[in-house]
Amino acid sequence: MLLAICLGFVLSAHASPQPPPPVSPNPDGSRLLTRCFRAMGGPSELEQITSMHVEAALKAGDDSLGEIELFLARGNRSLFRFTQEDGETSSFGSDGTISWEQIPASEGGGWKLLPEEQLARRISVNNWLGRVLHMGAETTTMKTTGKVTFQGRPCWAVDLEYRNDEPMTAFFDVETKLIAGFQRPFQMPEDGLAESYVIDIIFSDWKPVEDVTLFHEVKLVISPDMSSLQLNYVTLSINDVPESTFDLPPQIKALTPPPPPPPTKESPDGG
Numbered sequence: 001m002l003l004a005i006c007l008g009f010v011l012s013a014h015a016s017p018q019p020p021p022p023v024s025p026n027p028d029g030s031r032l033l034t035r036c037f038r039a040m041g042g043p044s045e046l047e048q049i050t051s052m053h054v055e056a057a058l059k060a061g062d063d064s065l066g067e068i069e070l071f072l073a074r075g076n077r078s079l080f081r082f083t084q085e086d087g088e089t090s091s092f093g094s095d096g097t098i099s100w101e102q103i104p105a106s107e108g109g110g111w112k113l114l115p116e117e118q119l120a121r122r123i124s125v126n127n128w129l130g131r132v133l134h135m136g137a138e139t140t141t142m143k144t145t146g147k148v149t150f151q152g153r154p155c156w157a158v159d160l161e162y163r164n165d166e167p168m169t170a171f172f173d174v175e176t177k178l179i180a181g182f183q184r185p186f187q188m189p190e191d192g193l194a195e196s197y198v199i200d201i202i203f204s205d206w207k208p209v210e211d212v213t214l215f216h217e218v219k220l221v222i223s224p225d226m227s228s229l230q231l232n233y234v235t236l237s238i239n240d241v242p243e244s245t246f247d248l249p250p251q252i253k254a255l256t257p258p259p260p261p262p263p264t265k266e267s268p269d270g271g
Contacts, residue, residue: 029142029158032172033135039177041212046133049212050074051241058082059230068231070126077246078123093246094119100252111251124165128201128218132179135170138162147174151202155180178213179203198223209236 027035037043051073058065066084071077071093079093090104092114099119103110124131131138141161148157148171155171162168171180181202188195199222203215216233248256 026144026146027156029144029160029170030136032144032156032158032177033142035177036132036172036179040214045211049133049238051239052129053235053237053241054233055235057232057234059232061228065229068126071241071245072123072127072130073241073246078119079245080122080126092119092122095246095248098248098252098256100248100255102249102251111249111255113252113255128182128203129214131182132203135160138165142170145169150180150183151200153180176206178206178215197225205232207236209238212238 034043037046040046051071054068054070056068056070058068064085066082069079069081069083071079075096077094077096079091081089081091083089088104088106090102092099092101094100094114094116099114099116101112101114103112135142139160139162141159143159145157145159148155150157150171154174156174158170158172160168160170166184166186168182168184170182172178173180181200183198183200185196185198188197199220202219202221203217204219205217206213206215214236216236218231220229222228
């Protein structure tokens with residue numbers, strides 16, 4: 001009897017193997033990002049980008065708003081200029097240590113120092129390529145939620161949680177492997193109530209730039225009212241920005257306190 005019980009136990013154990021762990025049908029978010037980098041030319045080639053220069057035309061719907069010129073370089077250096085259709089200009093930037101802003105004449109004019117966190121926010125809303133390239137470092141989680149249609153294309157949707165920003169969803173084109181854009185919900189006060197909206201940030205017009213492939217059009221579409229902004233890159237170049245581009249303007253140098261003098265060294269005899 002004991003032998004029969006043991007034999008039955010052994011047979012039942014062999015007859016009922018443990019099922020393998022379930023395999024997710026969705027590719028991992030970090031894997032999708034790596035695929036995207038490869039489609040853009042390769043991670044090592046993208047890491048070779050040390051600076052970028054963009055000249056772009058800005059439109060709201062069919063109306064031209066002006067022109068943007070953006071310089072970026074490693075070391076948190078930046079320079080942003082916006083020239084409106086009426087010729088009024090404004091700018092902001094940093095030499096990597098001191099951040100500043102030129103106030104447009106319609107707002108009083110002048111120059112002022114800018115808190116570093118304000119500069120970072122302004123750069124982030126104008127440097128979408130940087131948001132893509134730094135996605136892995138700036139996010140805490142990347143969760144693929146499934147296959148969806150984004151701007152008429154089959155895409156993998158990946159929910160992103162950021163360390164220092166609001167959550168977003170990224171969309172990776174199933175066929176091209178390139179990132180098609182981002183989506184973010186937000187609320188806007190209206191008549192005393194918080195109205196809910198969704199903004200789509202859409203990347204298109206991918207073209208080669210030296211050894212990599214980069215998007216040359218960024219479109220921001222707000223739903224449900226469907227207002228939009230469109231940024232078309234007239235010029236996009238990499239690794240050709242002179243160091244002097246990020247020198248502080250004279251007006252900002254005048255506002256910057258001089259560095260403290262180096263400490264004096266006493267002579268061995270105390271003199």
